[in-house]
Amino acid sequence: MRRTTIAVTAVSALLSLSLAGCAKDPSEAQPGGGGETATQQQNAALHDKLPDKIKQAGKLVSVNSGSFPPYEIVGSNRDLSGAAADLSDALGQVLGVKVEHVTVEGLSGVLTGIKAGRYDFALGPIGDFPEREADNDFVDWVQEFVVFAVPKGNPKQIKDLDSACGLRVAVMAAGSAEKVIKNQAQKCTAEGKPAIEVQSYKDQPSSILSVKSGRADAFFSSQAPLTYFVDQSKGELELAAVGQKNGFDDLFQGAVVPKDSALRDVLLAGLQELFDNGTYAKIMAKWGLDGNKLDKPGVNLAGSKG
The missing domain is CATH 3.40.190.10 (Periplasmic binding protein-like II)
Incomplete structure (x- = not known):
């Protein structure tokens, strides 16, 4: 079948601009915005395990591909709200760094930018599939349908x-x-x-x-x-078509880091702390995501289930 790619109309473009004003590089990144969660205690041991580049900068740069509500909602001032924004605020507090957000166009721009080292990670959630795990590691925190x-x-x-x-x-x-x-x-x-x-x-x-x-x-x-x-x-x-497989088996989504990055295990441990202290559950409930919760975060769950 002929592949059909639809150009965004003027109306769509205006809507996209209003919802997804884009910061094109880390220098334009915006601090995490959504956070109406309790202040987290910094975990010094996890902070020490962060890659030196991140510790020296005092920040993690997270990339997204625009509004993906209720997880990521990009405002006209490039501010980010949603479940992922709240979670990133809490995660940054646990790790003792700020999380800044950059918006790029399309998922391919996200994955390419992470692989090239332009961004530290994407909190996502982004779909975890075995073929994507060849070039990326996933720290999964959502089950989706x-x-x-x-x-x-x-x-x-x-x-x-x-x-x-x-x-x-x-x-x-x-x-x-x-x-x-x-x-x-x-x-x-x-x-x-x-x-x-x-x-x-x-x-x-x-x-x-x-x-x-x-x-x-x-x-x-x-x-x-x-x-x-x-x-x-x-x-x-x-x-x-709710309740149908619709071409998917178990579908996990999560944060993306470069393959074998030292950041992977730090993110996993930081997320686990937020699971353990109830912050994750509160954020998911706030955004109507109770049905998408995992019992615990995991690495490359698509591959482990395959």
Whole structure:
């Protein structure tokens, strides 16, 4: 099937700019913003284990690809709110450093920038898959599910992946959902069913706008952010195909660091402290993410489950 990448319209561009004003390099990074959590006690032993470059700078630079609510919501002043912002504030306090946030365009920009050493890590959460673990390590702190956001009443009657044949489906470019829906598009045509028109957008706001404006029949993405957008739509949207595998097995998401980075185990221990003292659970509950909690953080859980 011909790959279709949709250019962002002027309206989408304005929305994206308002939600995801971008800092293009660490010098433009903004301090972590969301934190309405209790002040954490610094763990001196973990601070000492940080890479020297980070200790000398007194900060960790975290990269994101724009608004991914309710985890990451990038404001017009490049400030970050959401569950990941609250968690990063608490994590920085545990490690004794500031966490600053940089927004780049697209997931590929995030992963490339981390690999090149331009950024220390991405708190994410970003989907952990065995193929991504070849070049990155994941410190997973979320379990996610993938569903559809559709107009109210689900007019196309989407119940699962197979019922998406013949429809216009929006996805985030370079994400795991894009790969799954493209595989499904091939399956549709192989079975003699109408093809899926895959519309690939650079971020969540542009993707959801495509459904609200009627350019797409559905947006296929992670359930937590789609739930947020449905709640914000004032009755315009609803979820579909909830409770189905939808092309995924157990789906873990988390922070990303360069492969075999010394930072990996420090982040794991810092997150474990926030799990143990109840901060993680409070943050997840605050942002409506109780159903996405893990019992404990883990490294490269996708590979360990595979």
